[in-house]
Amino acid sequence: MDGDSVPPAIERFIEYLRIKTVQPEPDYAGCREYLRRQAAELGLGFQAHEYVAGKPVVVLTWAGMEPEAGSVVLNSHTDVVPVFPEFWSHPPFEAARVAVAGSGGDYRIIARGAQDMKIVGHCYLEAIRALRARGERVRRTVHAVFVPDEEIGGADGMARFVESREFAGLNAAFALDEGIASPGDGLRVFYGERAPCWARFVAHGQTGHGSQFIADTAAEKLVPVIDRLMALRREQLADFRTPNADGSAKTLGDVTTVNLTMLQSGVQHNVVPESASACFDIRMTPTSDYRAFRRWLEALAAEHGAQLELVQFWDDNTVTPTDASNPFWVAFEAAVAAQGIAIEREIFPAATDSRYLRRAGVPALGVTPLRNTPILLHDHNEYVLQSDVLNGIAFYERVLAAVANVPGP
Incomplete structure (x- = not known):
């Protein structure tokens, strides 16, 4: 000093x-x-x-x-x-x-x-x-x-x-x-x-040789889930870039952010994996209905045959x-x-x-x-x-x- x-x-x-x-x-x-x-x-x-x-x-x-x-x-x-x-x-x-x-x-x-x-x-x-x-x-x-x-x-x-x-x-x-x-x-x-929502989606499916058209694979179940959440990300990013009615810029707190943070699947190039998982870090703006968002995540997983694990979820806004x-x-x-x-x-x-x-x-x-x-x-x-x-x-x-x-x- x-x-x-x-x-x-x-x-x-x-x-x-x-x-x-x-x-x-x-x-x-x-x-x-x-x-x-x-x-x-x-x-x-x-x-x-x-x-x-x-x-x-x-x-x-x-x-x-x-x-x-x-x-x-x-x-x-x-x-x-x-x-x-x-x-x-x-x-x-x-x-x-x-x-x-x-x-x-x-x-x-x-x-x-x-x-x-x-x-x-x-x-x-x-x-x-x-x-x-x-x-x-x-x-x-x-x-x-x-x-x-x-x-x-x-x-x-x-x-x-x-x-x-x-x-x-x-x-x-x-x-x-x-x-x-x-x-x-x-x-x-x-x-x-904003409330933290750390969501992990896991899908299981048929396995086999990578040279075949194997039905009901884990990836087929997980990819639509990823696609929908990334679509939500694009929607929220567009909202973030749109000025408020008074012309002022939005802050991160005004929107919900969605980020795909972890992907896990597979053991070898020529083996169709039995399971696949994707983790998202989602931060929900308090102007949204947290419980309704949770129900939407649950329905999204069920629709595509995946399992949802909420590693962290805050439901008070x-x-x-x-x-x-x-x-x-x-x-x-x-x-x-x-x-x-x-x-x-x-x-x-x-x-x-x-x-x-x-x-x-x-x-x-x-x-x-x-x-x-x-x-x-x-x-x-x-x-x-x-x-x-x-x-x-x-x-x-x-x-x-x-x-x-x-x-x-």
Whole structure:
């Protein structure tokens, strides 16, 4: 690290990034102890719940002046995706702080998890630190929640937590979670997300010598299924390329994407295979009827004599209101506008833990306070600027003070 003075908030961020919470063997124990120390420094309540051994859900609590009022949940996940170290300019868990030439003193902090999403969880805590240092108090209790396993679906993390008595005890009324960096000047805010549908079609048929016209083969059953799903892909791509009625461009969240991701069949060129399978990664826009889509997939498989396995399927398309009916949205929008930032409302193109919160009845917004920044989540040389971190802390100071003081139950 360079010999200049490093802001304490950046030192703590680097310490957090250096904890190797990388799948498939994340250091959750080290992360829990780091968060325990942060809670002690900040004077926050600390709890760690394990619904699956070795996978703690950590909750840091700032008690509000009116504990009976619904609380605010600041959610983030602690795990990060695997790396290919040979493609990184610096070791991905060193959290190197590298001066940016011509920036007037800014630095890149290069580390896995810098964007996805340790910056968000860190900024939550630093915003609380700043507010408490000024002697500010909040009406609603605030819970900073750090969950495991989001990067592998959240089944052992948020999915179990929202079903627990501990979650019910939070009395959550509103939540913030992760978003995506914006390459432009606007702030991307996600009020819903597309649902994952991972579908595997398997067909079985007659086998034999490849020189014959063998009837009822696996391929004959599977190909029409593939054709119909690829036709749906073309239809949705055409819709994606068609502007909205107001002339604005559609985002990925506005359509359903279909991608053929795996094909498996055959043992040898001259042997007709007994079985064939095709896997699709489908992300369904919440404006569609998920259950009706599932029935369509089932009918498609049955029509052609194939079997359908839904490896993953999400059937709830709840979205968070972004109008005057939602007082938390009103407070959030005003706090962002007061900072001179324009909001770009979107449907999240992939899946986050927000879907579990929304299904549990907690309105949630996904936001990562990174603007004019390349999207580097899951990429080599993932980084954020030091100024991004400091600006993110200031962003959450304003937002947290607003949403945690919303009147009402």
